Amino acid sequence: MSVMGIExxxxxxxxxxxxxxxxxxxxxxxxxxxxAPAGPASGEDVxxxxxxxxxxxxxSVEAAEKKADGLAVQAAxxxxxxxxxxxxxxxxxxxxxxxxxxxxxxxVEAFSEIMRLQA
Amino acid sequence: xxxxxxxxxxxxxxxVHRKWLDAISDNIAxxxxxxxxxxxxxxxxRVIAEAxxxxxxxxxxxxxxxxxxxxxxxxxVYEPDNALADAExxxxxxxxxxxxQMSQMIMAQRGYQANLAVVDRARETYMAxxxxxxxx
Numbered sequence: 001m002s003v004m005g006i007e008x009x010x011x012x013x014x015x016x017x018x019x020x021x022x023x024x025x026x027x028x029x030x031x032x033x034x035x036a037p038a039g040p041a042s043g044e045d046v047x048x049x050x051x052x053x054x055x056x057x058x059x060s061v062e063a064a065e066k067k068a069d070g071l072a073v074q075a076a077x078x079x080x081x082x083x084x085x086x087x088x089x090x091x092x093x094x095x096x097x098x099x100x101x102x103x104x105x106x107x108v109e110a111f112s113e114i115m116r117l118q119a
Numbered sequence: 120x121x122x123x124x125x126x127x128x129x130x131x132x133x134x135v136h137r138k139w140l141d142a143i144s145d146n147i148a149x150x151x152x153x154x155x156x157x158x159x160x161x162x163x164x165r166v167i168a169e170a171x172x173x174x175x176x177x178x179x180x181x182x183x184x185x186x187x188x189x190x191x192x193x194x195x196v197y198e199p200d201n202a203l204a205d206a207e208x209x210x211x212x213x214x215x216x217x218x219x220q221m222s223q224m225i226m227a228q229r230g231y232q233a234n235l236a237v238v239d240r241a242r243e244t245y246m247a248x249x250x251x252x253x254x255x
Contacts, residue, residue, distance in 0.1 A: 091242055
């Protein structure tokens, strides 16, 4: 029950590949737009902000997992006072994990979509 | 405030109702605890719930403490056979009303279940949010 699994799925690699993703579309779309100025934030900024947000998300998932783990240990050792506390913490950890995975999946989807532009 | 706060808030409600059930359990367990007339009787315990201001960023409810809801005098019962009876044959029983405890138990149980229903519904709602855009 660790967030390492999420990393293995590729959460961090996504953050790492995003700068190249960001530089690709701006380079390709720029000429098409007739030299129009880029958006309010540069691609690099957006990419690093997204990476930081994802890292923060993973940190909060890790905290939720840790809380659920601690309560699971209490349940096993018989020191758990509230049964619902453990189930609620486990549910929150599950939701947080699924949210992070959903964000990652959307990012990968967007990346793949852009890669298909070149095909 | 954490990201899925509705679930956590419902959890605090469940905890308060669990403690209320504990107090009722204690009261019913001691309903026949006789004491000598020279000593104080068992006193009914009641949980004092207190709202946690949602504006403070947490919300929910907590137990502020317990109060004693019956007198220490209790009821004097004539039981000359009882080993604890005094010279006149009286013992002291707690002044706990079983009917009141039973109706409180229904309220505590239903309150607990209602909070768990909120947890379930909130989880379903968040899951629906996570499915946005995935149904194509």
